[in-house]
Amino acid sequence: MNDAVNLADFELRAESLLPKGVWDFIAGGSGDETTLAANRAALDAVALLPRVLAGSGGADTGSQLLKCEASLPVAAAPMAYQRLVHPDGELALAAAARDIGIPYVASVLSSATIEEITEVGAVTWFQLYWLRDRSQVDAMVARAEAAGCQVLMVTVDVPVLGRRLRDVRNAFRLPAEVVAANLVSGGFSTAHSNPLRGESAIAAHTQEIFASALGWADLEWLRERTTLPLVVKGILDPRDAVRAVETGADAVVVSNHGGRQLDGAAASAAALPAIVDAVGSRCEVLLDSGIRSGTDVLRALALGASGVLLGRPLLWGLAVDGAHGAHQVLSLLLSELRDALTLAGCANPAAARTLAVL
Amino acid sequence: MNDAVNLADFELRAESLLPKGVWDFIAGGSGDETTLAANRAALDAVALLPRVLAGSGGADTGSQLLKCEASLPVAAAPMAYQRLVHPDGELALAAAARDIGIPYVASVLSSATIEEITEVGAVTWFQLYWLRDRSQVDAMVARAEAAGCQVLMVTVDVPVLGRRLRDVRNAFRLPAEVVAANLVSGGFSTAHSNPLRGESAIAAHTQEIFASALGWADLEWLRERTTLPLVVKGILDPRDAVRAVETGADAVVVSNHGGRQLDGAAASAAALPAIVDAVGSRCEVLLDSGIRSGTDVLRALALGASGVLLGRPLLWGLAVDGAHGAHQVLSLLLSELRDALTLAGCANPAAARTLAVL
Amino acid sequence: MNDAVNLADFELRAESLLPKGVWDFIAGGSGDETTLAANRAALDAVALLPRVLAGSGGADTGSQLLKCEASLPVAAAPMAYQRLVHPDGELALAAAARDIGIPYVASVLSSATIEEITEVGAVTWFQLYWLRDRSQVDAMVARAEAAGCQVLMVTVDVPVLGRRLRDVRNAFRLPAEVVAANLVSGGFSTAHSNPLRGESAIAAHTQEIFASALGWADLEWLRERTTLPLVVKGILDPRDAVRAVETGADAVVVSNHGGRQLDGAAASAAALPAIVDAVGSRCEVLLDSGIRSGTDVLRALALGASGVLLGRPLLWGLAVDGAHGAHQVLSLLLSELRDALTLAGCANPAAARTLAVL
Amino acid sequence: MNDAVNLADFELRAESLLPKGVWDFIAGGSGDETTLAANRAALDAVALLPRVLAGSGGADTGSQLLKCEASLPVAAAPMAYQRLVHPDGELALAAAARDIGIPYVASVLSSATIEEITEVGAVTWFQLYWLRDRSQVDAMVARAEAAGCQVLMVTVDVPVLGRRLRDVRNAFRLPAEVVAANLVSGGFSTAHSNPLRGESAIAAHTQEIFASALGWADLEWLRERTTLPLVVKGILDPRDAVRAVETGADAVVVSNHGGRQLDGAAASAAALPAIVDAVGSRCEVLLDSGIRSGTDVLRALALGASGVLLGRPLLWGLAVDGAHGAHQVLSLLLSELRDALTLAGCANPAAARTLAVL
Numbered sequence A, B, C, D: 001m002n003d004a005v006n007l008a009d010f011e012l013r014a015e016s017l018l019p020k021g022v023w024d025f026i027a028g029g030s031g032d033e034t035t036l037a038a039n040r041a042a043l044d045a046v047a048l049l050p051r052v053l054a055g056s057g058g059a060d061t062g063s064q065l066l067k068c069e070a071s072l073p074v075a076a077a078p079m080a081y082q083r084l085v086h087p088d089g090e091l092a093l094a095a096a097a098r099d100i101g102i103p104y105v106a107s108v109l110s111s112a113t114i115e116e117i118t119e120v121g122a123v124t125w126f127q128l129y130w131l132r133d134r135s136q137v138d139a140m141v142a143r144a145e146a147a148g149c150q151v152l153m154v155t156v157d158v159p160v161l162g163r164r165l166r167d168v169r170n171a172f173r174l175p176a177e178v179v180a181a182n183l184v185s186g187g188f189s190t191a192h193s194n195p196l197r198g199e200s201a202i203a204a205h206t207q208e209i210f211a212s213a214l215g216w217a218d219l220e221w222l223r224e225r226t227t228l229p230l231v232v233k234g235i236l237d238p239r240d241a242v243r244a245v246e247t248g249a250d251a252v253v254v255s256n257h258g259g260r261q262l263d264g265a266a267a268s269a270a271a272l273p274a275i276v277d278a279v280g281s282r283c284e285v286l287l288d289s290g291i292r293s294g295t296d297v298l299r300a301l302a303l304g305a306s307g308v309l310l311g312r313p314l315l316w317g318l319a320v321d322g323a324h325g326a327h328q329v330l331s332l333l334l335s336e337l338r339d340a341l342t343l344a345g346c347a348n349p350a351a352a353r354t355l356a357v358l
Helices: A006-015 A019-029 A035-044 A087-100 A115-120 A134-147 A163-169 A200-211 A216-225 A238-247 A268-279 A294-302 A314-342 A351-353 B007-017 B018-029 B034-044 B091-101 B114-119 B134-146 B165-170 B201-207 B216-225 B240-244 B266-281 B294-302 B310-344 B351-356 C007-017 C020-027 C034-044 C089-100 C112-117 C134-147 C166-172 C201-209 C217-223 C238-246 C268-279 C294-302 C311-342 C349-354 D007-017 D021-027 D034-044 D090-102 D115-117 D134-147 D165-170 D201-208 D216-225 D240-247 D268-279 D292-300 D314-342 D347-354
Strands: A063-065 A068-070 A074-076 A104-107 A124-128 A149-154 A230-235 A249-253 A284-285 A307-310 B063-065 B068-069 B074-076 B104-108 B126-127 B150-155 B231-236 B251-254 B284-287 B307-310 C062-066 C068-072 C074-076 C104-107 C124-128 C151-155 C230-235 C250-255 C284-287 C307-310 D061-067 D068-070 D074-076 D104-106 D123-129 D151-155 D228-236 D251-254 D284-287 D307-310
Touching: A006 A019, A006 A314, A006 C238, A006 D115, A019 A163, A019 B068, A019 B126, A035 A268, A035 A294, A074 A087, A074 A314, A087 A104, A087 A115, A087 A124, A104 A115, A115 A124, A124 A134, A124 A314, A134 A216, A134 D165, A149 A216, A163 A200, A216 A230, A216 D216, A230 A238, A238 A249, A238 A268, A238 A294, A238 C134, A249 A268, A268 A284, A268 A294, A294 A307, A294 A351, A294 C311, A307 A314, B007 B018, B018 B165, B018 B231, B018 B310, B018 C068, B034 B150, B034 B266, B034 B294, B074 B091, B074 B104, B074 B310, B091 B104, B091 B310, B091 D090, B104 B114, B114 B134, B126 B134, B134 B216, B134 D021, B150 B216, B165 B201, B216 B231, B231 B240, B240 B266, B266 B294, B294 B307, B294 B310, B294 B351, B307 B310, B310 B351, C007 C020, C007 C230, C007 C311, C020 C166, C020 C311, C034 C268, C034 C294, C062 D090, C068 C112, C074 C089, C074 C104, C074 C311, C089 C104, C089 C112, C089 C311, C112 C124, C112 C134, C134 C217, C151 C217, C166 C201, C217 C230, C230 C238, C238 C250, C238 C268, C250 C268, C268 C284, C268 C294, C294 C311, C294 C349, C307 C311, C311 C349, D007 D021, D007 D314, D021 D165, D021 D314, D034 D268, D074 D090, D074 D314, D090 D115, D104 D115, D115 D123, D115 D134, D123 D134, D134 D216, D151 D216, D165 D201, D165 D347, D216 D228, D228 D240, D240 D251, D240 D268, D251 D268, D268 D284, D292 D307, D292 D314, D292 D347, D307 D314, D314 D347
Parallel strands: A074 A307, A104 A124, A124 A149, A149 A230, A230 A249, A249 A284, A284 A307, B074 B307, B104 B126, B126 B150, B150 B231, B231 B251, B251 B284, B284 B307, C074 C307, C104 C124, C124 C151, C151 C230, C230 C250, C250 C284, C284 C307, D074 D307, D104 D123, D123 D151, D151 D228, D228 D251, D251 D284, D284 D307
Antiparallel strands: A063 A068, B063 B068, C062 C068, D061 D068
16 A cells, blocks of 8 residues: 555555454444543643754664564554454564564464464564463463563453444454464364344353453462563553552553443543553553554653554554555554654654653 | 344434424423533543452442342432333333332322332332422322332422423423323322413423422421431532431432433533532432443442432333333343443442542 | 524524624624634533522512612613614614613614613613713713713723624625714714725724723723713723722623624633622622523623623514514513522522532 | 635635645645644634723734834744745745835745845845755855845754655645755755655655754854844744753744644644743744734734744735735734734733733
8 A cells, every 4th residue: 555644544445445344343442432532532632842953863763662672662452363354364463563673462362373473573472361260371371481472461451341332233253264263272162153133242252261350369370470571451540550560560551452341431541641650660651542643652652651552553554455564554653753753852762751741 | 122232222213213292302401401411521521440450250230229229220210201102101110120120210290100100019219399288298208108119309400390492392291191190189280281382381280280499498397207218309519418418318319300400500420529529428429310321320430429310211211112121221221330340340339439530 | 483482593583584794793703703602602611500499489580780670680782773683773672671671771873862762761871982082972971861871881892893804794884774873963974984895884983983092091081970880891801890990880891792802802701700709899790792591691690790781682682573572582581590590599690699610 | 815804815715726736735734733723723722801991092013023123023934935836936925024014034945045035125034944064054044144134043843844744645846946946056956856656755855955963052053153133943842942042042933833843742822831931031932833813913922922923824825916915914914913902902012911811
């Protein structure tokens, strides 16, 4: 897609290419999509005060995220079932991440196995939903470690799937060729049964295989279980951020799951500053939910984030042109961020944390 | 209505089914409907900070309201003339409340008698507009007590009916078969005469049978008159909440009557926090006006409410499919609230009061 | 107009009846009409906390304004050339004011003479623009006093006419039969010459006959000149309100001239509270600009105003049906205010000043 | 254009006359044009409290900017390539500035040479983008001094060109007859090569000839280099304003380059007050970005600015009718400002700084 000038151009193209059910699955939020909209509004409201005469010239976007080198302070967000939008799925997105030089966060619900994904050669992080018993979790962590994953990210905002009404209206279910590949060998049902009328097959399947009563003791167990850096994803209340750090987390992701879990939850950018205040000196703080441009990344940095996770825009690129499309999205974002940093007088992402916002 | 995914789906269906005059009567607010709109805007503006890793799994929505068990912290709001939207009227709504397990608040202006309603077997509360002299009030309270009502709710925000312009434009009047059934035996005129041009028959009838100069001394008298728990409905100013508690109220309902009385009154959700601060430790504080989802219930709880009254959505369900439709509405709301609590890391409604809001 | 349920109904009818040039002259504001819109937005933003159980029943709207009895705390705002919208012009509006029982403020730029207007029998106040020399002002004050005017109101926000672009685009000029009747005998040009392209004849005429360099010394002179109560109209800055009181003003009108003078000026309702704080204990504070309903009057009272001036809606009524139409507007406003006060638990306008606003 | 009543009328006409690519080049902002829109919103939000009875009559708009006399506190903003919109380009705009009596800021990227421009006879200031080495800068400054420029303005917010997506989509390039005339004799490439797909030729050319790593040491060098008053344009953070003053700047321009550089930057009017607080007593503070009326100039003055730069509206006038059109724009703005000052009770621009804003 040679004529794209921003990430939104990929969005329009992807929507025109994908079946409605798939598009709605990736684009939609939960409930009235209040939180989905709030994510954008909160980012748009961050008015930056750029610095001048910084003497730095073109900025360097290079960063470290959880001690992994990254060509920009962005990681590919964990997203389930990437083969829904393109046959190459996770392998293509991982390749794009590898080629641009950012971490790829592989979802436990990938439609390729973690072993296939790490084979691509990106810096790979493994994202975990908590399965119904610890032995399963243990096995998945072991596989991730063995496959060479460098960071373990546990998602804590899905005790139950959010009420994603588009999926319910569409009676959305995975096509037969898209399965939770990691779980095939674990004795899980991986195929979706036909959903009942008024039910989302994704929600039903989630309910079936995930533990919903996850607690801090589980996190403590996991912290003991692995030496990998541990990231807790899905935190909005500073009290939980503090508890996560006290439990040994190396980073938290301030996130409302892209507006897909609790509708009515605060915008992640609105929740970020208090969390940075609470734990920013003790761990890395990442942000997701709503990032659509280099300016958005700069906004997140100015609010105190160490970096961001990029989600939907990567699926747009993947849908449009596989690994190449996803790489174009990342390449465009890198250019935008480099320009935004340069225009803000920041030599690098770290310098952006000193920017003032109105 | 098997394809409804939220309460708004019932609204659309009900609007398509009901005569315009009836629809406008239940949907409309007073004046320019500023307050009607503000109710929604204030709820939408409540941004929640959910908690994670609470270890509680799926939440329990069970509550107590005025010491009555409730399967969710919701009571069916008192609404006049429910036979306007369905022949089964109050009896159907009471049955839905009974089946889901929440209190049904019977309006003094019901189109079925309080005795018929309590016969249905729901936990029934009785709502009183103050009639023109105390002997009438006395008689109505006696009937409510005798019929087994467990709570007495007195509405204090109708010294005169709000200027509901839709009803005036429609020259709305009750059809002959819908009467104020409780008042038939009380010597009241229950039929509406033909309204004058530019007049609402409902407003004229209200003016005719209600006392408009109700004062605190009347409330004191009522407090002496009955041993039932007493709820004062229609309070927005904390000074009045304090006075109500001092007069012996067991609960107040923060309400602007669904935007149907003083246009320009504050949104009830905007008025709630100051009232919780003023009297929350001394009595229960309920909220109504604008609740449309489980997230809204959670918002009310997070702002400090003990529970909410649900009004118009029950009429939508009733209009669509009688008792079954109303039950579907409540069942959907219960599911939404259970999910919202679970997603917010709250084991039960009481836990929601510790949530932070932005 | 028997089917009007609010003042906006008169607006729609009036717009359909009047020539576009006349409609634009009365409806328009200056510049981009930012202030015109802000007036409404500021009133709409005043969220009231009504009181309950006040024991007062139906409210009494009766008031005193500058020691004149008024059936509601409203005076008919001074507006030039009322014959533009109806042949009966000022005489009809004064009759409507007389019949409902409120003061009528006669503009020096009336299309009937002050003597003709006072003949109607309303409580009449006289509004003065400062003419080019003091002898003319002196003569006009003498005529007003002789004609029985009870209050003198001097408008101080027209050192030059606002840039009313609708009038410029329309090259608006008064029709031949509408003249500044008071000025005929004063040797003024009262007919408008043909405006130049891109000019408003009203603005040119204003420039020709008014003094633009009015200062506090002039106000002092006027204060000495007459024993009538003196009202200074067009104040937005509290420092000017203080100065006006110190100069002997009995009241100030917080006003931006209906958004017709400085575009970009603050909404009058937004400016009101600071002025009430500054001078509310020492003089009456009136409000104009944007009042469209009884709720708006209540809002003004709750913000601390003693009363309001009503402008455009009276012209709507006048345009629709002469004195009868204007009386309908006032009668409707009185009903709305009575209901709003009653619903807010206020026995009378004075009680409204204790209402809290959010 | 005899029927124009405000600057927006010129905008509409200009848009209808210019080729889309040229229109987009002058009208557009960078990125999502968030900052472009914020500039207007911030000005619209400045609610003024005019003063009355100031005794001053019609205001005098005369000012001094950097010790240059100006008939209103406005200078023609530096804008590149003015021949894009009219063959007379800079010479016409300079003539309009001369005739109305305000400074004309000649851009280093003018399509006429600085010598041709100063020949017109306006008070001319010279605006500098920092060229790739100091000898070029030195030479340009020498030429500006020799040509009689009275002020030197250095733009510091273009370390790289903002991502102006309209230009990228249009593959915008200068027509052959429009060149950077000052640079022809300096050995620069002045013609644009054909842009690559997805690239703006303007951006590529900027990158080629400008230094991007400008620092405070460079500004110190420039301060030593010339005795001309020095203005630093493009400051939003008060810390940079302080540094500029400490480096010897005589004025700063609070600007986001008309929303054309960092999208997401704060509105200039929103950033202004903190900068006035920081350096207003030590240097002049000018504002640009979004000024469209006399009220906007008044707003800027009330917020503490000494004056403003006017950009796009001059190009509209130029496009519509060359020097005459630009003069009409300035003449209209002067009238608007005179009226706005008069209506605000300000005898002159300096008095406007005492106005209060809400």
